[in-house]
Amino acid sequence: MSESVVAAAEHDYIGLSEFPIMETTTTTTMSDKTKTRDNNNDGLNFKATELRLGLPGSESPERVDTRFLSLNKSSCPVSGAKRVFSDAINESNKWVFSPGSTTATGDAGSGSGPGSSVVKDGKSTTFSKPAVPVKEKKSSATAPASKAQVVGWPPIRSFRKNSMASSQSQKPGNNSETEEAEAKSGPEQQPCLYVKVSMEGAPYLRKIDLKTYKSYLELSSALEKMFSCFTIGQFGSHGGCGRDGLNESRLTDLLRGSEYVVTYEDKDSDWMLVGDVPWEMFICSCKKLRIMKSSEAIGLAPRVMEKCRSRY
Amino acid sequence: MTQDRSEMSEDDDDKQSPPLDLRSAAIAEPSSSSSSSSVVVVVDSTPNKSRNCISSSSSGSLTSQPFPDHVLENVLENVLQFLDSRCDRNAASLVCKSWWRVEASTRSEVFIGNCYALSPARLTQRFKRVSSFVLKGKPRFADFNLMPPDWGANFAPWVSTMAKAYPWLEKVDLKRMFVTDDDLALLADSFPGFKELILVCCEGFGTSGIAIVANKCRKLKVLDLIESEVTDDEVDWISCFPEDVTCLESLAFDCVEAPINFKALEGLVARSPFLKKLRLNRFVSLVELHRLLLGAPQLTSLGTGSFSHDEEPQSEQEPDYAAAFSACKSVVCLSGFRELMPEYLPAIYPVCANLTSLNFSYANISPDMFKPIIQNCHKLQVFWALDSICDEGLQAVAETCKELRELRIFPFDPREDSEGPVSEVGLQAISEGCRKLESILYFCQRMTNAAVIAMSENCPELTVFRLCIMGRHRPDHVTGKPMDEGFGAIVKNCKKLTRLAVSGLLTDQAFRYMGEYGKLVRTLSVAFAGDSDMALRHVLEGCPRLQKLEIRDSPFGDAALRSGMHRYYNMRFVWMSACSLSRGCCKDIASAMPNLVVEVIGSDDDDENRDYVETLYMYRSLDGPRKDAPKFVAIL
Numbered sequence: 007m008s009e010s011v012v013a014a015a016e017h018d019y020i021g022l023s024e025f026p027i028m029e030t031t032t033t034t035t036m037s038d039k040t041k042t043r044d045n046n047n048d049g050l051n052f053k054a055t056e057l058r059l060g061l062p063g064s065e066s067p068e069r070v071d072t073r074f075l076s077l078n079k080s081s082c083p084v085s086g087a088k089r090v091f092s093d094a095i096n097e098s099n100k101w102v103f104s105p106g107s108t109t110a111t112g113d114a115g116s117g118s119g120p121g122s123s124v125v126k127d128g129k130s131t132t133f134s135k136p137a138v139p140v141k142e143k144k145s146s147a148t149a150p151a152s153k154a155q156v157v158g159w160p161p162i163r164s165f166r167k168n169s170m171a172s173s174q175s176q177k178p179g180n181n182s183e184t185e186e187a188e189a190k191s192g193p194e195q196q197p198c199l200y201v202k203v204s205m206e207g208a209p210y211l212r213k214i215d216l217k218t219y220k221s222y223l224e225l226s227s228a229l230e231k232m233f234s235c236f237t238i239g240q241f242g243s244h245g246g247c248g249r250d251g252l253n254e255s256r257l258t259d260l261l262r263g264s265e266y267v268v269t270y271e272d273k274d275s276d277w278m279l280v281g282d283v284p285w286e287m288f289i290c291s292c293k294k295l296r297i298m299k300s301s302e303a304i305g306l307a308p309r310v311m312e313k314c315r316s317r318y
Numbered sequence: 319m320t321q322d323r324s325e326m327s328e329d330d331d332d333k334q335s336p337p338l339d340l341r342s343a344a345i346a347e348p349s350s351s352s353s354s355s356s357v358v359v360v361v362d363s364t365p366n367k368s369r370n371c372i373s374s375s376s377s378g379s380l381t382s383q384p385f386p387d388h389v390l391e392n393v394l395e396n397v398l399q400f401l402d403s404r405c406d407r408n409a410a411s412l413v414c415k416s417w418w419r420v421e422a423s424t425r426s427e428v429f430i431g432n433c434y435a436l437s438p439a440r441l442t443q444r445f446k447r448v449s450s451f452v453l454k455g456k457p458r459f460a461d462f463n464l465m466p467p468d469w470g471a472n473f474a475p476w477v478s479t480m481a482k483a484y485p486w487l488e489k490v491d492l493k494r495m496f497v498t499d500d501d502l503a504l505l506a507d508s509f510p511g512f513k514e515l516i517l518v519c520c521e522g523f524g525t526s527g528i529a530i531v532a533n534k535c536r537k538l539k540v541l542d543l544i545e546s547e548v549t550d551d552e553v554d555w556i557s558c559f560p561e562d563v564t565c566l567e568s569l570a571f572d573c574v575e576a577p578i579n580f581k582a583l584e585g586l587v588a589r590s591p592f593l594k595k596l597r598l599n600r601f602v603s604l605v606e607l608h609r610l611l612l613g614a615p616q617l618t619s620l621g622t623g624s625f626s627h628d629e630e631p632q633s634e635q636e637p638d639y640a641a642a643f644s645a646c647k648s649v650v651c652l653s654g655f656r657e658l659m660p661e662y663l664p665a666i667y668p669v670c671a672n673l674t675s676l677n678f679s680y681a682n683i684s685p686d687m688f689k690p691i692i693q694n695c696h697k698l699q700v701f702w703a704l705d706s707i708c709d710e711g712l713q714a715v716a717e718t719c720k721e722l723r724e725l726r727i728f729p730f731d732p733r734e735d736s737e738g739p740v741s742e743v744g745l746q747a748i749s750e751g752c753r754k755l756e757s758i759l760y761f762c763q764r765m766t767n768a769a770v771i772a773m774s775e776n777c778p779e780l781t782v783f784r785l786c787i788m789g790r791h792r793p794d795h796v797t798g799k800p801m802d803e804g805f806g807a808i809v810k811n812c813k814k815l816t817r818l819a820v821s822g823l824l825t826d827q828a829f830r831y832m833g834e835y836g837k838l839v840r841t842l843s844v845a846f847a848g849d850s851d852m853a854l855r856h857v858l859e860g861c862p863r864l865q866k867l868e869i870r871d872s873p874f875g876d877a878a879l880r881s882g883m884h885r886y887y888n889m890r891f892v893w894m895s896a897c898s899l900s901r902g903c904c905k906d907i908a909s910a911m912p913n914l915v916v917e918v919i920g921s922d923d924d925d926e927n928r929d930y931v932e933t934l935y936m937y938r939s940l941d942g943p944r945k946d947a948p949k950f951v952a953i954l
Contacts, residue, residue, distance in 0.1 A: 158462030158870075159845065160761060160788045162732045163519070165545050165573060169600075169656065169680055170730065202551060212499060212526055213551060 201270075205233050205297040216289045222281050229268060233297060270295045394420040404429050426450060431890050433471055433495065434915065437941040438479035449488045450514075451480065455495035457893050457935060458843075459868050461519060464895055464933065465919060468948050473497040473522075475946075481508035489514040489540075496520070499527035506534035513565075514540035524549035525576055533558040539592075542570040550576035557582040566590040570597035572621045572654065577601040587614050594648075597621025600656035603628055604639065611642040620646070622654030625662060625681075644668030653677035653702075660687045670694035674721075678703040679728050685710040693718050702726040705740040705761065712744030716751025724782075725752070726759040734789050738763025742770075742795075749773035757782035764795040765822060770804030774811035783808050784819035790846040790871075793823040800824055806831030809839070816863075819843035829853035833860025841866040851878035858882030868893040876903035879934075883907060886914050891937040899931040901954075907936075908954035915939045916954040917947070 203212045212232055219225045268280040271294040280288070280295070398421055401407050411421040427450040428441065441448075455471025473495045480487055487509045497520050505512065512535045517523075525548060531541065532555055548571075556579050559566075564586070571578075578601055587593060587610055594617060598607065602623030611617075639662060643649070649669045658681040673695050678688075679702040688711045692698075698719040703711070705727050715722065725748060727740055740762050746769040748755065755777040765787050773780070785805075793800055801822035809815060809832050816838050820828065824847035832839065833856030840863050848854065854874040857864065858881055867889065875898035886892065886907075901918065908916040919933040943953040 156734070156790070156871075158459070158464045159790070160729065160732050160734065160786055161459075161462045161845070162728065162761075163461045163545065164463065165547070166679075166728065167732060170732075213524060213549075 201292055201294055203229065203232070203295040203297070205266075206299055206302070208233060214295075216292060221285055222288075225280075226268065229295075229297065266297050267300050268295060268297050391416055391420050395424055398424045402427075423447060428452070430454065432937050433476070434944050435890075435937060435939050438476045440941060442479055442483035446483075447486075448480075448484045449486060450491075451484075451487065451489065452491040452493075453495060454493045457868065457891055458494070458866075459870065459893055459895065460494065464870065465935075466948075466950055469919070469951065470944065470946055470948070471495050472946060473501045473520075477501045477504050477508070481505075485509060486511055488512060489516075491516040491518075492520055493518040494520065496522040497527070498522050499524060499530070502527035503530045506530045509535075511537055513537050514542075516540065516542040516544070517546045518542075518544045519546060521547035524551040525553040525555045525574065526551040528571075528574075529553045529555035529558040532556075533560070536560060537565055539565045540568040541566070542568055542595075542597075543573055544570060545573050548574045548576070550574075552576070554579045554582065556586060559586050562589070564590045565592060567592045568595035568619075569593065570595065570621065572597040572599050572623075572656075574599045580606050584609060584613065591616075593617065595619035595651075598623035598654060600624040600654075604659070604662060605637060608637040608639055608642050611646055615645045616648060617646055618648045619651035619675075620649050620654070622652065624657040625655045626657040626659040639665035640668055647672070649673070651675040651700075655681035658683065660684075663687055663691060666691065667694060671696065673698055675700040676702070678707075679726065680704075682706045682730055683711075684708075685714075689714045695719060697721055700724045702728070704728050704730045705738070706730045708739040709741055709744040709747070712740060713747040713751075716747040719752060720754070722748075722752040722755055724757040725755065727761055728759075729761040729788065732761070732788070736763065736788070738788070742766040742768070745769045746772050749776040753777060754779055756780060759784040759786075759819075761786045761788060763788055764792075765801065765804070766794045766796045767799065767801060767804035767807075768794075768796070770801070771807040774804075774807040778812065779814060780808070780812040781814045782817040783812065783815060784817070784843070785821055786819065787822040790821075791823045792821075800828070802828040802831065806835070809835040813838075815839060817841040820847055821845060822847075825849050826853040826856070829856040833857050836861050838863055840864060842868070844869040844872055846871045848872045848874060851875050851881075854878035855881040858885055865890045867891070869895070869897060871896040873898055876900055879903055879907065883910065886911060886936065887938050889938070891935065893933070893935050894931075895933040897931075897934075899934055901929045901931055904931055904934055904936075905954045913938055913940065913942075915943050918952045918954060920950055920952070 200213050200215050203214055214228065214232070216225070219228060269277050270280050270288070270292045271277055272291040273293065275293075277296070283291075394417060398407070398410060398417075401410060401421075404427070407421055407425055411418045422444050423446055425445050426447055428445055428448050429452045430436070430441070431454050433453050433455045453473075453476060455473075456465065456469060459465065460469065471494060473492060481504055485508065488511055490505065490512075491514070495517075497517060502523055505515070515531060515535075515538070528541075528543070528548065531538070566586075569586075569590075576599075578599065580602065583602075584606075587596065593614060596610070596614065596617055596619070598610075598621050600623055602610075604623075604625055604627055607623050607625070611620075643665055646669060650672055652666065652669065652673055652675070655663075655678060660683065663683070667690075670691060671694050674697055676695060676698055677700075682704060683706055685708045688703075688707045692711070692714050695701075696718060698715075699721050701715060701719065701722060701724070703726070707714075712727070715725075727744070729736065730739075731737065740760070741764040742762075745760060745762075745765070748758075749769070749772045753776060755773075756779045758773075758780070759782075762785075765785065770785065773783075787801070794804070801820075802825055805818070805820050805824065805828050809818065815836065818832070818836065818839055818841070820843070826849045829848055829852070832842070836842075836857075837860075839861050842857065842861070842864060844867075851874055853872075854869070855878050857867070858878070864885065865888075870893075874894065879894070879899060880903065882892070904916050904918055908914065914936055915938070916934070916936045918931050919935060947953055
């Protein structure tokens, strides 16, 4: 149940008409932020709807407070997100919470609503908007009965929140790393697709967003630019990549010629040569890129051919 | 107050000679003594009437100057070299065109408080010899998830422009900017003499970018990553520093959430004889810290990493941590303690007496553990901690730390309804014991007006007062009244106050006080406060120095927003989220003030609530609306 509640915390909510409509004349809540991408279909008056989010006991508060999860740069580890995703898909018809629950958000939108919004948002929920609770009447001197939490309040930076959470659990940040790794292999709908690119002999690797390229040509020219320093340095003709530009034609020779090949690790953790499959298929299955010397890559060829035959 | 009716001023010559854009000749603050924020190329006027003389006297063409002016400019250059403060330089640049030109050619440190206030091209056109560059991006409320990611504040256009214009650039200091690995790579490639990189609350890059900087910036003295999000690219960036002796003086990576190669770090520290500041991340254990300390007793500032063990200590003797600390005679600044094992805390006793800065804000320390430590810290000036030290701990601070200038108490459990171990008792004690206090940030669950009033009376040096009563709309818990009187006393009695953050139950009265007394306030943060538009009007009409205004969830509407139109060109930005603003009003303001960029940030395009403005972020800009706005930002 806690995973579902975490799920609730992560994804959008559809306003409930059962909830009391709040006056919006003088004060407004951030209930607008609870709109999902599917809201256009629902036509509820979101502005006036207040939602409450109950804290599920000792769940880390930042999960509740995080409105905007970004795919790779998230500093808010959501360890339950992967389960959430699959849970949501499996339970899309059951993903309805009872309104009065103090531990769950009242999200009684149509059964397919949350499910589809989860699928649509996937792991890349840039606007996962946890429900925003009611804004209390100012005259009330008591705290609200339900444990409602507001986005971004109290104003503590997520870094600090996460640090407290992780030091409490004494785990060395596995959560965030897992998230990143899983995020990278997430569904195709995600808006960006970061993969690491390493090169033999280079002291550090780079990351690129495969979605920004439309073809192998674009990808390889980008890679050439990125790793030019090393190849030029290696062959000693220039002193390293300076501002005077890259010798692209030479690089092309290097990369496309006999010296280096670009390989990638696919979903099955096999290393394949880049360029054999259609581009769309490639970006769906590519997890990592590596530029290696052709001599090293020779062993790949036969497997690639086999794989291609069996797969296609 | 009427002085603020001044419009954005422009140099008359702007119209006559487009290539040399003199619109940027105006400037910011009238002699503010505060070292924080003032925009360099801001369009504004000082209230000083002499500005009019400037505009009218600087007519005439920009072509050849008569001979005496050349001499004058040479002399000026030599003199202006000595001006460091940007406020002074801004003032000097307003004297006349000649001074403007000379100042522009001699300014080496540039500060830009809002990256969208001008374009990079304008910067490089005006200032030709920049060696140090400070740039701030997103507004502060973005830290609390009130703004979608990918909003902007990209460093890329800046670094690519500066790469061509300032090859001798030495220092880059960014706050809340989006910096990619590519940007870092370009930086490392473009500036051969690069010395200092400081990234505060930035994101968008990872350890691979850091590796590039480490590897290529051979003259690097400072690499400070502070509260930034650094993705773990599984790169051993520590090993990327060059093999020979480094120039490193400061290395701070406590925010890097990735394991590091300790052996490489040890080697790096060993070949960095100038290293004074070292802030480790939580992947460095106590044992490793010990080894580093033995090798680097010259450190002055130390971030201690996790301050714990991963596994059970060996059966052999444990290292003598206290001895290692006592060898560090120069340590005056201590932080870290990210996963503190309290039984090892006494190891720091030897350095306590020298400490001027202590940051326990990641350590859940109880009062009993805390008191023996703090009782030795007589010289402490800056102290950050969690509220786990309780009022009792604060009382101990008050008894010992008579030199305290800055105090920050963070909540261990940052929820509205958490227990709240600190209260007005701690605040009162601090106010009585630490009379030199200048800056305070205090999170609590309960507060009284009396304690806040006491602080206003006991601590006349306060310039920063930020009180966060975590329960929204909470009144004085003893009297049940709003917190108006407390905050009122602060603005009234603390004559040097420049920054204020309010909380708790507040009526319009509190804002009336702010408008009446807060004459030096430059930054104001408001959340869940006020009753009506009048509150905001009081502030906009009464606070002539107001530069940064951030408001959330408060009942301020169009009338209030309009009442501030005479101020907005004189401010760095205004943020209002979840208030009562309409799109129509924002559009009106945008039309009336062409040099104001009015951004309406929404999270979807639901047409039903088209008129309601969820988040308004507006700021002055010399170069018009930005071109990189994402689709959820509407620029009116």
